[in-house]
Amino acid sequence: MPMINEKLKPLLELQEIDKRISATESRLERIPLEIAKKNAEIAAAQAAFEQEKTRLTAIQVERKQRELDLATQEEKIRKHELELNQVKSNDAYRALQNEINGAKQQKSETEDQILILMEEYDKTLLDLKSAEARAKSVQEDLQAQVRELQNEILKEKAAIEAETRNRETFIPRVAPDVLSRYDFIRKKKKSQAIVAISGESCAGCHTILTQSTLNEVKKGRELILCDSCSRILYFADAQPVA
Numbered sequence: 001m002p003m004i005n006e007k008l009k010p011l012l013e014l015q016e017i018d019k020r021i022s023a024t025e026s027r028l029e030r031i032p033l034e035i036a037k038k039n040a041e042i043a044a045a046q047a048a049f050e051q052e053k054t055r056l057t058a059i060q061v062e063r064k065q066r067e068l069d070l071a072t073q074e075e076k077i078r079k080h081e082l083e084l085n086q087v088k089s090n091d092a093y094r095a096l097q098n099e100i101n102g103a104k105q106q107k108s109e110t111e112d113q114i115l116i117l118m119e120e121y122d123k124t125l126l127d128l129k130s131a132e133a134r135a136k137s138v139q140e141d142l143q144a145q146v147r148e149l150q151n152e153i154l155k156e157k158a159a160i161e162a163e164t165r166n167r168e169t170f171i172p173r174v175a176p177d178v179l180s181r182y183d184f185i186r187k188k189k190k191s192q193a194i195v196a197i198s199g200e201s202c203a204g205c206h207t208i209l210t211q212s213t214l215n216e217v218k219k220g221r222e223l224i225l226c227d228s229c230s231r232i233l234y235f236a237d238a239q240p241v242a
């Protein structure tokens with residue numbers, strides 16, 4: 001049965017505290033990104049609504065213009081029809097008749113355009129209403145989620161503070177030389193300083209360990225480092241040295 005070094009027990013507990021702190025820290029780093037994403041979604045829904053409003057206004061402006069065109073065309077027809085009674089020559093009569101036909105053709109096209117614009121207006125009004133409803137519901141949902149995330153930031157910060165205080169009170173239980181080695185490896189590797197042996201390999205760098213290293217770790221007398229990555233090694237099923 002493998003033994004565990006005395007000094008390693010509090011260190012493993014310290015490592016658990018540090019793992020919790022760094023997990024909380026990385027969660028804390030991700031929250032602002034999530035908030036930004038939700039705010040961008042709110043802005044996009046609002047922009048879609050504004051776009052429909054702009055489209056609706058453009059249709060109204062164009063319809064007004066076509067109605068002015070229509071009035072001009074009707075006026076032209078009316079004027080030319082009065083003139084028909086006064087022309088003397090057949091040529092002039094035909095020319096005027098052509099003018100009238102042309103204006104009537106234009107008037108009919110303008111009327112078609114107005115009908116199309118009216119249909120577009122109705123359709124856009126429906127789109128506008130659904131974009132408005134969507135913007136409203138997105139805003140309500142996501143703003144609530146943003147508030148939750150902001151609360152979560154406060155909670156995570158409090159959790160880090162609590163764990164940091166916990167860490168400070170725990171430190172005196174760890175032998176100073178062991179602690180400094182632990183901190184050194186942890187900072188250098190930016191990951192766990194103490195790793196379990198998995199099969200016959202270091203779980204930190206996956207290098208296969210020599211039999212003598214494995215035997216030394218099993219004895220539990222000294223702190224044994226992985227030759228390859230310098231992490232402190234232990235057996236997960238090790239027993240305290242009696």
Ligand SMILES: [Zn+2]
Pocket residue numbers: 202203204205206207226227228229230231
């Ligand atoms: Zn290693």
